[in-house]
Amino acid sequence: xxxxxxxxxxxxxxxxxxxxxxxxxxxxxxxxxxxxxxxxxxxxxxxxxxxxxxxxxxxxxxxxxxxxxxxxxxxxxxxxxxxxxxxxxxxxxxxxxxxxxxx
Amino acid sequence: xxxxxxxxxxxxxxxxxxxxxxxxxxxxxxxxxxxxxxxxxxxxxxxxxxxxxxxxxxxxxxxxxxxxxxxxxxxxxxxxxxxxxxxxxxxxxxxxxxxxxxxxxxxxxxxxxxxxxxxxxxxxxxxxxxxxxxxxxxxxxxxxxxxxxxxxxxxxxxxxxxxxxxxxxxxxxxxxxxxxxxxxxxxxxxxxxxxxxxxxxxxxxxxxxxxxxxxxxxxxxxxxxxxxxxxxxxxxxxxxxxxxxxxxxxxxxxxxxxxxxxxxxxxxxxxxxxxxxxxxxxxxxxxxxxxxxxxxxxxxxxxxxxxxxxxxxxxxxxxxxxxxxxxxxxxxxxxxxxxxxxxxxxxxxxxxxxxxxxxxxxxxxxxxxxxxxxxxxxxxxxxxxxxxxxxxxxxxxxxxxxxxxxxxxxxxxxxxxxxxxxxxxxxxxxxxxxxxxxxxxxxxxxxxxxxxxxxxxxxxxxxxxxxxxxxxxxxxxxxxxxxxxxxx
Numbered sequence: 263x264x265x266x267x268x269x270x271x272x273x274x275x276x277x278x279x280x281x282x283x284x285x286x287x288x289x290x291x292x293x294x295x296x297x298x299x300x301x302x303x304x305x306x307x308x309x310x311x312x313x314x315x316x317x318x319x320x321x322x323x324x325x326x327x328x329x330x331x332x333x334x335x336x337x338x339x340x341x342x343x344x345x346x347x348x349x350x351x352x353x354x355x356x357x358x359x360x361x362x363x364x365x
Numbered sequence: 366x367x368x369x370x371x372x373x374x375x376x377x378x379x380x381x382x383x384x385x386x387x388x389x390x391x392x393x394x395x396x397x398x399x400x401x402x403x404x405x406x407x408x409x410x411x412x413x414x415x416x417x418x419x420x421x422x423x424x425x426x427x428x429x430x431x432x433x434x435x436x437x438x439x440x441x442x443x444x445x446x447x448x449x450x451x452x453x454x455x456x457x458x459x460x461x462x463x464x465x466x467x468x469x470x471x472x473x474x475x476x477x478x479x480x481x482x483x484x485x486x487x488x489x490x491x492x493x494x495x496x497x498x499x500x501x502x503x504x505x506x507x508x509x510x511x512x513x514x515x516x517x518x519x520x521x522x523x524x525x526x527x528x529x530x531x532x533x534x535x536x537x538x539x540x541x542x543x544x545x546x547x548x549x550x551x552x553x554x555x556x557x558x559x560x561x562x563x564x565x566x567x568x569x570x571x572x573x574x575x576x577x578x579x580x581x582x583x584x585x586x587x588x589x590x591x592x593x594x595x596x597x598x599x600x601x602x603x604x605x606x607x608x609x610x611x612x613x614x615x616x617x618x619x620x621x622x623x624x625x626x627x628x629x630x631x632x633x634x635x636x637x638x639x640x641x642x643x644x645x646x647x648x649x650x651x652x653x654x655x656x657x658x659x660x661x662x663x664x665x666x667x668x669x670x671x672x673x674x675x676x677x678x679x680x681x682x683x684x685x686x687x688x689x690x691x692x693x694x695x696x697x698x699x700x701x702x703x704x705x706x707x708x709x710x711x712x713x714x715x716x717x718x719x720x721x722x723x724x725x726x727x728x729x730x731x732x733x734x735x736x737x738x739x740x741x742x743x744x745x746x747x748x749x750x751x752x753x754x755x756x757x758x759x760x761x762x763x764x765x766x767x768x769x770x771x772x773x774x775x776x777x778x779x780x781x782x783x784x785x786x787x788x789x790x791x792x793x794x795x796x797x798x799x800x801x802x803x804x805x806x807x808x809x810x811x812x813x814x815x816x817x818x819x820x821x822x823x824x825x826x827x828x829x830x831x832x833x834x835x836x837x838x839x840x841x842x843x844x845x846x847x848x849x850x851x852x853x
Contacts (some may be wrong), residue, residue, distance in 0.1 A: 279482045288477075321453065322467045323483040325512065336617035341512075342477030353474030 265284070272304040272354070273333035277323045279311045284343045288327040291344035299356055329353075376583045378740055379427070379499065379535040383413070385602025389587035390578055392545065392612025394559060397533035399526050401556040403540045403547045404563030409574060409595055410539040411435075412445070413563070414501035417598050419450050421499045422460035425537075429499035430491045431463045434507035436467035441465075444784035448599045459495045468511025475513055481521040485528060500529060500536040506550050519550075526555050547579065558582050564590070573712050576602055590716040592752065603714055603755060613638065614816075619665075619731075619766055622657030625835035626794075629811050629820035635792055636816060638764045640757055642737075642787065644771035644794035649807055650828050651661050651770040652676075654796065655690060655733050656685045657833055658768055671703050672720060674739040678703035689831040702727060708739040717752050721759065732760055737769040737786070750786065757789050791815045809835065 276292060278285035289308065296304045311318050321330050321339075331338040331354055333352070340353035351357040387393050394400045394417070404410045411433075418429035433441060442462065443451040454590055455461035461716070464487060492500065505522065525629035529536045538556060540548035547553045553560055560579040567573075576593045578586040593602040618633040627634040635641055641658075643651045659669045673681060681703070682692050695701035704723055706716065717740075724732060734740070741749045760767045787793060792814040798805045810823045825836045 279486055282482075284478055284480070287666065291477075309485040316485050318483050318487045318490070319464060323487070324466060324468060324481060324508075325473075325479040325484075326482040326486075327479065328483065338474070339472055340474040340476050342479040345477035349474055349476040349538050353476060 270303065270332065270334045272300050272308075274304060275307045275309060275321070275330040275332055277309050277311060277318070277326060277328045277330065279326050280359070285327050287343040288329070291347070291350070292329060295347055295350055295354075299305065299351065299354075312360065331355075378584070379421070380425060381413075381417045383416050385591065385593065385604060385802050386400075386576070386600070389576075389589075389602060390559075390581065391585055394535055394537070395581070395584070396535050396674060397530070398538040398558040399529050399534075399538050399556050400559040400560045400561060401538050401540060401548065401552055402563065403506055403542045403553075405542050405565060408542075408563040408565045409600060410563055411441075411503050411594070412448070412595060412600060413561075414503050414537045415445055415450060415452075415538055416439075418461060418501055419445075419452070419455065421535075422455050426525045427498035428495040429462075430488070430495070430497045431461065431501045432466055432488060432501065432505075433463065433503050434466045434468065435504060435584055437465045437467075447845050448595075448597070450599070460497050462491045462497065464491055466554075466835075470511050470513070473511065479514075480517060481508075481525070483681065484521075485525070485575070488528075490526075492532070492574055493504070498535060500534045501539070502536065503539045503652045504541060506540050506548065506552065509550055520553070520797060545820065550563055550585050559584075563593075573714065589751075594714055594718055596715070596718065599804065601718060603718065603752065605822060611763070615764070620661045621654075622659070623654075623833055623835065624659035625824070626654075626809075626833075629822065629824065630792070630814055630816040631819055633817075635814075637766050638761050639766060639791035639815075640761070640788040640789060641766070641768040641792045641793050641794065642771055643768065643796065646773050646798060649798060650798040650826070650833065651772070651796060652681070652735055653685065653690070653828055653833055654689070654794070655735055655768055656681075658691045659701060659733060660690050660692065660695070662731045662766075663700040667699045667700070668721060668727065669695070669731040669733065670727055670729040672732070672734045673705040674708045674734070675827055677705050684722055687830065688833075713749060713752055715742060717756050724760065724765065728763075729765060732765050732767045733769075734767070735770045736772045738772040739784075740832055750789075752794055753786055754789060787813075 377396035560798035
C-alpha cells in the first residue's frame with residue numbers, strides 16, 4: 263500500500279474512557295504527530311466511551327486508547343498511547359510498512 | 366438431609382435448561398460466577414453457550430448477553446435457527462443482546478500502552494441495556510490472535526473475570542482445548558469456579574460427543590464422561606434422568622405369553638417392570654418368543670412398543686403370522702407400535718435418545734428391543750453398558766416391562782456376549798439348537814430369574830403354525846424342579 267499523498271484530509275477519532283493517564287498521553291502524542299506531519303489537514307474527534315458507551319460498538323473498539331483513521335479510507339486502527347511515533351506513522355500510512363520488519 | 370445440605374445450601378445454581386446437564390451438575394452452573402467450557406473445534410461449545418442464554422431468557426427470566434468473537438451475529442442467528450432458537454425475536458424483546466467483537470491483527474497497529482477498557486465498557490453497556498443476568502463470551506481466546514501484548518491480555522482477562530464475579534453475572538466463557546491443558550491459553554488458571562470439558566471423538570466411524578464436569582467448586586457433581594447429542598432440540602446430555610437404583614419392584618406378574626414358560630418361571634411368568642433377556646443363535650425363535658409376550662400383553666389391553674433393528678414391521682408381522690401370531694390386529698387397535706431403524710444409521714446415544722423420546726410420548730407398558738446386539742455393534746462395550754443401564758433404569762422407573770433379544774454368534778459360547786449386560790437383566794431365557802444326527806432340535810431354558818423359583822429344565826420346543834410349543838423334558842425322573850408346575 264502506498265503512503266497517503268500529501269494533499270489528503272485526515273479524519274481521526276480517538277477513543278478513550280475517561281481522563282486516564284494513558285488517554286491524556288495519547289492525545290498529547292497525537293497532537294504532536296499531527297502538527298508535525300499533517301499540519302492543516304487533519305481533524306481529531308475525541309470520543310469518551312464513559313459518556314457514550316454505545317459508540318464503542320460501531321468502530322469495534324476493544325483496546326483503549328484506540329485511534330481510528332476514518333479518512334482517507336481504508337479505515338485504520340492504532341491502539342495504545344501513541345508513544346511510538348514511528349509505529350503511529352506506519353499505522354496512519356505516512357511511512358511505508360516495509361521498514362517495519364527491521365524496526 | 367445431608368444430601369440436601371450439599372446440593373442446595375452449598376451455592377446458588379443457574380439452571381442451563383439443557384436436558385441432562387442440570388442433572389449432572391445438580392442444578393446448573395454456579396450462579397453469579399463464570400464457568401469455563403473448553404473443547405475442540407465443533408465440540409458444541411458455542412451451542413452450549415447459546416442454549417444457556419436462550420433457556421435463561423425464555424424460561425428462567427434471566428436476560429443474557431452474548432459476546433461472540435468468532436461468528437458474526439447474522440451467521441450465528443442462522444446457525445441456531447435450525448435448532449428452534451429464534452435469537453432475533455429474543456433480541457427484539459430485549460431478553461438477549463448479541464455483540465460481535467471483531468479483532469484482526471492485520472488491521473491493528475500497536476503503538477504503546479493500552480488496556481481492554483473498551484471491551485469492559487461495551488460489556489457493561491450491553492449488560493445494563495437489558496438488565497442481563499447471564500453472559501457468554503465465545504471464544505475470548507480469539508483475542509490472543511488479535512493482540513500482541515499477551516501480558517496485558519492476561520492481566521485484563523483476570524480483571525474481566527473478577528468484573529463478572531463482582532457484578533454477580535453467571536457467565537459461560539468458552540475456550541479451545543489445549544494440548545497440555547484444558548485451554549490453549551491456560552484460562553483455567555483464572556476461572557476456578559467450574560470447568561466443563563466437551564469432546565467429540567469418532568470411534569469406528571461413529572461420532573460420539575461427550576461432556577465432563579471437570580471441576581465444580583462448592584458443589585457435588587457427576588464426574589463421569591457423559592455422552593451428549595446435538596439434535597433437533599439442541600443439546601441433550603444423557604442421562605436424561607439421573608442414575609439411581611430407586612425404582613419400585615412390583616410383585617405383580619405378567620405372562621410370558623406361553624403357559625409352559627410361565628410354568629418354568631414359578632408358574633406365573635415375569636415380574637412387571639423387570640428386564641428380560643432372550644438370547645440365542647440365529648433362527649432359534651427369539652423373535653417368536655417376544656411376539657408371544659407382546660401378543661399376550663396386548664390381549665390384556667396393555668400398550669407395547671417394539672423396537673426393530675433387523676426387520677421391517679411388515680416383515681415381522683408377516684413372519685409372525687406364519688407362526689400363528691396375529692400382531693396386525695394390535696397395531697390396528699393402536700396397542701402395538703413398531704419403531705424400525707438401521708442400527709448403524711446413528712450412534713448409540715441417538716438411538717437410545719430416540720427410544721427415550723418415543724417411550725415418553727407413548728407411555729407403553731411393555732418395550733421390546735429386538736435385537737439389542739445390533740445396537741451393541743455401534744458402540745464400545747463400556748458405552749453400551751453405561752447407556753443401557755440408563756435406559757433400563759428409565760424404563761423400570763416408569764414401570765415398563767422390557768424384553769431384549771440378543772443374538773449369539775456361533776463362534777461364541779452361548780453365555781458369552783451377554784456377560785456385559787446380563788447383570789442388568791432380571792430374567793434370562795436361553796434358546797439353542799441341538800444337532801442330533803440329521804435333525805436340529807430347539808430347546809429352551811431359564812438361566813436365571815431373580816426373585817422367583819424357576820425351573821432348571823432344558824425344555825425342547827417346536828415352532829409351528831400355532832407358534833411356540835414347549836414339549837415335556839425327556840428326563841421324566843426330574844419333573845419340575847423348584848418352579849412349581851401349574852397343577853391341572
